[in-house]
Each structure stands twice: as C-alpha cells, then as structure tokens.
Amino acid sequence: MRNIWAILLRELKVYFASPIAYVFTAVFLIVSGFFFWSILQMFNTWCMQAMQYPQYAGQLNINEMVIRPLLQNMSVVFLMIIPFLTMRLFSDERRTGTDELLLTSPITMNQIILGKFFGALSVVVVMLLLTGLYPLFAFQYSSPELGPVMSGYLGLVLLAACFIPIGLLCSALTENQIVAAVLTFGCLLLLWVIGWSAESAGYMTREIIRYLSLTDHLEDLAKGVIDTKDIVFYLSFSAMGLFLTKMALESRRWR
Amino acid sequence: MIEVENLGKKYGNNFAVRNLNFSVKKGEILGFLGPNGAGKTTTMRILTCYLPATEGSARVAGFDVFKEGLQVRKRIGYLPENSPLYREMSVTSFLDFITRIKGVPRRKRKDRIASVLDRCKIDEVKNRLIQHLSKGYRQRVGLAAALIHDPEVLILDEPTIGLDPKQIIEIRELIKSLAGDHTVILSTHILPEVTQTCQRVVIINEGKVVAEDTFEKLQERLRKAERLSVRVKRDSSIVPQKLASIGGVVSVAPIDAAPGGYIVESTLGADVREEVARIVAQENWGLLEMKPMVMSLEDVFLKLTTEEEGIPSNQES
Numbered sequence: 001m002r003n004i005w006a007i008l009l010r011e012l013k014v015y016f017a018s019p020i021a022y023v024f025t026a027v028f029l030i031v032s033g034f035f036f037w038s039i040l041q042m043f044n045t046w047c048m049q050a051m052q053y054p055q056y057a058g059q060l061n062i063n064e065m066v067i068r069p070l071l072q073n074m075s076v077v078f079l080m081i082i083p084f085l086t087m088r089l090f091s092d093e094r095r096t097g098t099d100e101l102l103l104t105s106p107i108t109m110n111q112i113i114l115g116k117f118f119g120a121l122s123v124v125v126v127m128l129l130l131t132g133l134y135p136l137f138a139f140q141y142s143s144p145e146l147g148p149v150m151s152g153y154l155g156l157v158l159l160a161a162c163f164i165p166i167g168l169l170c171s172a173l174t175e176n177q178i179v180a181a182v183l184t185f186g187c188l189l190l191l192w193v194i195g196w197s198a199e200s201a202g203y204m205t206r207e208i209i210r211y212l213s214l215t216d217h218l219e220d221l222a223k224g225v226i227d228t229k230d231i232v233f234y235l236s237f238s239a240m241g242l243f244l245t246k247m248a249l250e251s252r253r254w255r
Numbered sequence: 256m257i258e259v260e261n262l263g264k265k266y267g268n269n270f271a272v273r274n275l276n277f278s279v280k281k282g283e284i285l286g287f288l289g290p291n292g293a294g295k296t297t298t299m300r301i302l303t304c305y306l307p308a309t310e311g312s313a314r315v316a317g318f319d320v321f322k323e324g325l326q327v328r329k330r331i332g333y334l335p336e337n338s339p340l341y342r343e344m345s346v347t348s349f350l351d352f353i354t355r356i357k358g359v360p361r362r363k364r365k366d367r368i369a370s371v372l373d374r375c376k377i378d379e380v381k382n383r384l385i386q387h388l389s390k391g392y393r394q395r396v397g398l399a400a401a402l403i404h405d406p407e408v409l410i411l412d413e414p415t416i417g418l419d420p421k422q423i424i425e426i427r428e429l430i431k432s433l434a435g436d437h438t439v440i441l442s443t444h445i446l447p448e449v450t451q452t453c454q455r456v457v458i459i460n461e462g463k464v465v466a467e468d469t470f471e472k473l474q475e476r477l478r479k480a481e482r483l484s485v486r487v488k489r490d491s492s493i494v495p496q497k498l499a500s501i502g503g504v505v506s507v508a509p510i511d512a513a514p515g516g517y518i519v520e521s522t523l524g525a526d527v528r529e530e531v532a533r534i535v536a537q538e539n540w541g542l543l544e545m546k547p548m549v550m551s552l553e554d555v556f557l558k559l560t561t562e563e564e565g566i567p568s569n570q571e572s
Contacts, residue, residue: 102356
C-alpha cells in the first residue's frame with residue numbers, strides 16, 4: 001500500500017509540477033464549458049417556445065436536457081484527451097531507462113501499475129470536480145435532481161477507470177509516446193463505436209456487442225439508474241486492462 | 256555474499272553470457288572487467304532481478320535472485336549504466352521518492368537523505384532539477400540513490416563513465432571507502448580502474464569467465480614468458496636441440512597436432528624470432544610458419560588496457 005502511494009505521489013508530482021495537468025484541466029474545462037453553454041442556449045430556446053405553447057412546458061427537464069447531454073459530451077472529450085494523459089506512463093520509463101530503477105527496487109509490478117493507474121485517475125477526478133461548477137449553476141437558477149448528477153459523475157469516473165488501463169497497456173507496448181497515444185486512441189474509438197455495428201448483426205452477436213460497448217453502460221448511469229450490472233462491467237473491464245498491462249510488462253523482461 | 260553458478264542468458268538464439276561462475280565474499284570490492292559487449296551489464300541485470308536468467312542460478316545474501324527477488328532487491332543498491340534518473344524532479348524530491356520505494360522507515364528518511372547528500376558531495380545542488388545537472392553530478396545522484404537505504408550489496412555498472420578526471424578520482428575514493436561494510440561489484444572496461452579500487456578481479460569475455468584472481472597474481476601469470484610458434488617442413492630430432500641452444504630460449508615443446516611444429520618459450524623481453532629464422536634457413540629445414548602466440552586472456556587485457564588521459568597511473572592513496 002505504501003509503495004503504491006509512493007508511485008502515485010510521484011506521478012502526481014510530475015503531472016502538477018509540469019504544465020501537463022494544468023493544460024489538460026484548462027482544455028477540458030474550456031471545451032466542456034462551451035458544451036454547457038451551447039446546451040444551455042438550446043434549453044433556453046425551448047423554454048421560450050414553451051412559454052408560447054404551455055402544453056409543452058411539462059416536458060422540460062433540466063436533468064434530461066442539460067446535465068445528461070453535458071456529461072455525455074464530457075465522455076467524448078475523455079476519448080480525445082485520456083490517450084495523452086497516459087501515453088508517457090510506461091513508454092517514458094522505458095525510453096529513459098528509469099524502469100530499471102523501479103524494477104530493481106523492492107516493489108512489485110502490481111504496485112507500480114496500480115500507482116500509475118491511480119495517479120492518472122486522480123488527475124481525471126480533479127478535472128471532473130472542477131466541472132462540478134457547471135451543474136452548480138444549474139442548481140442556482142433551477143431545481144434539478146441531485147441523484148442523476150451524482151450517478152452521472154460516478155459513471156464518468158468509472159469510464160475513465162476503463163480508459164486509463166487501455167492507455168497503460170498501449171504505453172507498456174512501446175517506447176514511443178506518440179505511438180502509445182495513437183494506439184490508445186484507436187482502441188478507445190473502436191470500443192466506443194462498436195455499438196453502432198450492433199444493429200446489423202444477429203441477435204446473439206448484437207447482445208454481446210452491446211454489452212462490450214463502453215457507452216451503452218454510461219446511458220443508465222447518466223439517467224440516474226445505478227445498476228450493479230454496469231458497475232461490475234466497468235470494474236471488470238478496468239481490472240482486465242490492468243492485468244493485460246502486467247502481462248505486457250512481464251513478457252518484455254523474458255525476451 | 257554473492258554466488259553465481261552456471262549462469263546463462265539467451266537473447267533470441269545467442270547467449271549473451273554462458274556458464275558464468277564466480278563468487279564475492281562479504282565486504283569485498285570485486286572488479287568485473289571485460290571489453291564492451293562482454294556481458295557485464297547482462298550479468299548485473301540478472302543479479303539485480305531486472306532480467307531473469309535462462310539457465311543456472313545466482314544467490315545474493317543467501318537469497319535466490321529468481322525465487323526470492325523481493326528479498327534480494329531489499330538488500331541491493333544498483334547504479335545502472337548511464338544512471339537513469341527522473342529528469343523532471345529535483346535532487347531532494349528524487350531521493351525522497353527513492354527512500355519510499357526502497358522501504359526506508361519514515362523516521363529515518365531525512366537522516367538518510369542528508370547522509371548521502373553529504374557523502375556523494377551533492378549538497379550544493381540538492382534543490383536543482385536533475386535535468387539541469389552536469390553528467391558528473393547526475394552520476395553522483397545515481398550513486399546516492401543506490402546508497403540511500405544502506406544496502407549490504409552494491410552493484411555499480413560503469414560508475415565512472417563520462418566523468419572528468421577529477422570526478423573519476425572522487426568517485427573511486429568514495430567506492431573504496433565503502434569496502435568493509437558493503438560488498439561491491441564494480442563493472443568497468445578500463446583496466447587501471449580495477450587496479451586502483453578492487454581487491455579481486457573477474458574478467459569476462461564473450462560471455463565467459465576468462466580469469467578470476469587478485470590483480471597482482473593475474474599479472475604474474477600473464478607475463479612470465481614470450482611464446483613463439485614455429486613450424487618447419489623437414490622435421491628431425493635435432494630441431495628442438497638446435498632451437499633450445501639459441502640465447503634467451505627457455506624451452507622448446509613440440510605441438511602434437513602439427514608435425515614439425517614447436518612452441519618456443521623465451522625470457523620476457525627477448526625477441527628470438529630473427530635468430531630462429533636464421534637457424535632454420537641455415538639448416539635448410541624449410542620454414543613454413545612462425546608467429547608470436549597471444550593467449551586469449553592477454554588478448555582481453557589488450558582490449559582493456561586503454562589509456563586514461565589526465566589521471567596519473569600511479570595514483571594511490
């Protein structure tokens with residue numbers, strides 16, 4: 001536990017002592033801030049229209065029409081930026097030879113991987129906490145339900161916990177950061193759009209593909225439904241990614 | 256303290272090291288000598304549990320490097336080649352990170368950091384970023400990191416590479432001062448380095464141990480005599496007699512595999528080639544071949560005896 005903490009702390013130091021974390025957070029806040037603004041604009045238009053046609057007023061729901069799309073848009077931004085967050089984690093160690101330093105210290109491979117995983121996840125959590133400002137505005141001027149907001153954020157953290165191990169795995173496979181980032185992005189994008197192919201497939205295949213799609217599981221959480229099925233999916237997906245990372249790192253030593 | 260038995264490591268289809276055997280006693284400084292590419296780094300990486308061996312076994316402080324890697328790593332301080340460091344960290348925060356992953360207890364961390372800062376003479380740069388340090392300072396930071404948990408065994412892979420003469424002398428003094436409390440393996444491809452710091456030498460070449468002894472004894476063994484291989488066409492019983500009568504020749508021994516072939520040994524410094532050629536021609540034996548013999552160990556030594564500029568060769572203290 002203490003060793004995981006040591007690795008995590010060092011990763012955070014690297015993120016926050018360099019411009020990396022600040023650039024990430026700034027870009028993420030600006031982009032998601034723009035999404036929030038444009039969604040809110042649209043919602044305002046609908047409200048105006050609802051004033052003219054009162055029969056539609058009942059359909060207006062700030063949770064469903066502002067916060068849920070906002071969280072879903074943020075998950076798309078994750079897809080773009082998480083590869084850059086994770087690309088250096090192992091490839092840079094390999095390139096500079098510092099992996100030799102870590103692997104000859106009395107810590108295990110699991111501790112190194114978990115330390116780096118939680119390090120990257122902490123940066124994501126910090127970014128998400130700062131975006132909490134946007135829903136806070138919604139609470140100031142309207143009265144959304146708190147539950148779906150919280151479960152939506154939980155879903156985003158879980159989604160990041162699935163993305164990061166894929167980034168770690170790709171970073172463990174190469175010495176080149178760019179290659180690691182592109183590989184990660186490709187894998188994430190494929191897992192993202194795999195659900196689209198479900199429509200044309202047969203029943204069994206369709207169900208399997210739907211289950212594998214990372215986004216489908218976010219739907220329920222964003223609506224406020226916390227289903228153990230989705231949580232188990234995210235956690236086991238994350239664990240498998242970390243396990244594959246370990247395999248990749250171990251196999252490199254035996255070559 | 257360190258026992259290596261029949262150690263072998265294969266990369267693809269080639270053995271980088273094979274049938275390696277040597278041992279290091281407690282408190283000893285062992286020089287691990289060999290030309291570039293001899294397998295020094297591979298051996299050290301196996302001893303520090305970074306690479307698994309393909310065959311054979313190695314024990315450090317009584318623990319097997321493969322089965323009890325964690326115990327071995329607790330007791331080892333390792334300075335890899337080119338001392339890899341986290342360039343974006345400051346010296347103190349880097350050393351603090353190392354104390355944590357080496358399992359130094361919280362109470363002792365500050366003392367240990369202060370002690371290695373002082374011992375490696377890097378106190379004046381402790382708040383600088385490692386990427387802004389010169390090569391010499393980086394090397395010393397790497398050494399400080401290897402020493403920080405006061406390990407029983409120190410493994411140093413070419414610790415003086417890329418340093419200026421003054422820094423080399425300082426690092427050697429530091430390593431010498433570690434003898435007694437620590438067991439040290441020091442790899443190098445520079446012969447004088449070993450003569451100045453190490454008590455015992457293991458020489459490897461092409462993945463095999465060529466010699467293992469104290470430096471003085473090795474030197475003695477190497478340079479007892481000059482040897483010459485001669486081969487004549489018309490061999491007879493008087494050939495060895497005649498050759499032995501040449502001034503300076505100590506002994507003449509026939510080569511079993513080659514009829515008419517002899518090994519002529521002469522005293523150190525005496526060049527008998529001209530005389531041998533003259534006699535062979537005079538007696539009309541028909542000279543087929545004559546060449547000075549170089550032993551493999553000597554060959555290795557030749558590769559190792561690189562001059563070090565700026566460092567007096569008799570530098571002793």
